[in-house]
Amino acid sequence: MADKTNFTAEEWTLLLESPMIAGMAVTAAGPSGLWGLLKESFAGGSALTEAITGANTNPLVKAVVTDFSGSEGRSAARDGLKEKFAASQPSDLKVKAIDSMRQVSALLDEKAPADAAQYKARLLQISQSTAEAATEGGGLFGVGGVQVSEAEKATITEISRALGS
Structure with a gap:
C-alpha cells in the first residue's frame, strides 16, 4: 500500500487537492447560488470525514485525508489550488478540474496501482x-428543481472518464 513516502512533494499536494477538485468540478x-454552494461544499467535507472514519477506507485515502486534516496539509492544498485556479475564469474551472483528475489518475496508476481503483x-x-x-x-428554495442537473451528470461522467473508471 502506498503512502506519502511514495510521492514527491508536488505529487502529494496534487493528491491533497484532489478531493476538493472533484467537488469543484461539479460545482x-x-x-446553484450561495445556499447551493454552501451545501455542495459541506457535502465534500462530509465525504472526507466519512473517508477517515470508515472501517473499509483505503489506507492511501486515509493518509491523504489525515494529512489534509493538519494545518500543513491544508496549507499545501490551499496554496496549490490558488496557484492552479487563481487566474481562471469561472468557465475554465471545470475544464482545469477535469484535467487535474486526469493527472491524479495517471499518478495513481504509476505510483500506487494497488490503491488506484479505490x-x-x-x-x-x-x-x-x-x-x-x-x-x-x-423556484424559491429549489422547489420544482432537480436533485442532479444534466450539467452535473455530464460532469460526473467526464470525471469518471478522466479517472479511467
Whole structure:
C-alpha cells in the first residue's frame, strides 16, 4: 500500500487537492447560488470525514485525508489550488478540474496501482455527493428543481472518464 513516502512533494499536494477538485468540478458545472454552494461544499467535507472514519477506507485515502486534516496539509492544498485556479475564469474551472483528475489518475496508476481503483472510486463518490447536495433549478428554495442537473451528470461522467473508471 502506498503512502506519502511514495510521492514527491508536488505529487502529494496534487493528491491533497484532489478531493476538493472533484467537488469543484461539479460545482462549476452547475452553479446553484450561495445556499447551493454552501451545501455542495459541506457535502465534500462530509465525504472526507466519512473517508477517515470508515472501517473499509483505503489506507492511501486515509493518509491523504489525515494529512489534509493538519494545518500543513491544508496549507499545501490551499496554496496549490490558488496557484492552479487563481487566474481562471469561472468557465475554465471545470475544464482545469477535469484535467487535474486526469493527472491524479495517471499518478495513481504509476505510483500506487494497488490503491488506484479505490482512491479513484472515492473521488467519484465525492463528485456524486457534491452533485446530490443541492437541488438545481426551480423556484424559491429549489422547489420544482432537480436533485442532479444534466450539467452535473455530464460532469460526473467526464470525471469518471478522466479517472479511467
